[in-house]
Amino acid sequence: xxxxxxxxxxxxxxxxxxDAPRVxxxxxxxAKLKDTDIAARPKGVTAIADDEIIAMLKGMVKSRKESVExxxxxxxxxxxxxxxxxxxxxxxxxxxxxxxxxxxxxxxAAIAESGAASMKEMGKVMAILKAKHAASLDMSKVNPLVxxxxxx
Numbered sequence: 001x002x003x004x005x006x007x008x009x010x011x012x013x014x015x016x017x018x019d020a021p022r023v024x025x026x027x028x029x030x031a032k033l034k035d036t037d038i039a040a041r042p043k044g045v046t047a048i049a050d051d052e053i054i055a056m057l058k059g060m061v062k063s064r065k066e067s068v069e070x071x072x073x074x075x076x077x078x079x080x081x082x083x084x085x086x087x088x089x090x091x092x093x094x095x096x097x098x099x100x101x102x103x104x105x106x107x108x109a110a111i112a113e114s115g116a117a118s119m120k121e122m123g124k125v126m127a128i129l130k131a132k133h134a135a136s137l138d139m140s141k142v143n144p145l146v147x148x149x150x151x152x
Contacts, residue, residue, distance in 0.1 A: 002050060003050050003053045004047075006093060007026060007029060007030055007033070007093070010026055010092075011023065011026045011027070014026060021085050021089075022089055025085070025086045025089035025090065028086070029057070029060070029089075029090065029093070032056060032060060033048075033053065033056065036052070036053075036056050040052075051135065054094060054095065054134075057093055057094055058094065060090050061087055061090050061091060061094070064083045064084075064086055064087045065087065067083045068083045068087070071083065094135075095135045095136050096136065097136055097137070097138060098136050098137055103141070103145065106129060106133050106142075107125070107129065107142060107145050107146055110125045110128040110129045110132070110146075111146075111149060111150070113128055114128055116150060118150060119150050119151065122147065126146060
C-alpha cells in the first residue's frame with residue numbers, strides 16, 4: 001500500500017471512529033501533499049514519489065517540534081498538546097527509525113565504503129548514509145556520530 005493509499009484509508013477509519021484530531025491532522029497532511037504535487041508540476045511530475053512524501057512528512061514534524069519549543073517557552077500548554085498530537089499522527093506514516101546500535105553499524109559501514117579517514121571526507125560518508133538510509137535515519141543525530149568517528 002502506498003502512502004497516498006494509507007492516507008485515504010486512515011482518513012476513512014478516523015472519520016468512522018469520529019476521531020476529530022486525527023481527521024484534522026490527516027487532512028492537513030493531504031493538503032500539504034497536494035501543495036507539494038502542484039509545486040512539482042513544472043518539473044513534469046504529476047505526483048511525487050513516496051520518498052519525497054517521507055521527506056515532506058519529516059519537514060512537517062520538524063516544524064511542529066520547533067513550534068512545541070516556542071509554545072513551551074511561552075507557557076501555552078494547550079498549543080503544545082495540539083502540536084504534539086499532530087506530530088504523533090504524522091509519525092505514524094513515517095518508517096521506523098533505526099536504534100542506536102543499527103545507526104552506529106550503518107555509520108561504520110558508510111565510513112568503510114567511502115574510505116573516509118578525516119573530517120574533510122565527511123560529506124562522502126553523509127552522502128552514502130543519505131542514499132541508503134534516508135528514510136530510517138535522523139540525519140541530525142547521525143552528524144555528531146560521524147564527526148566523532150572521523151576524529152572531529
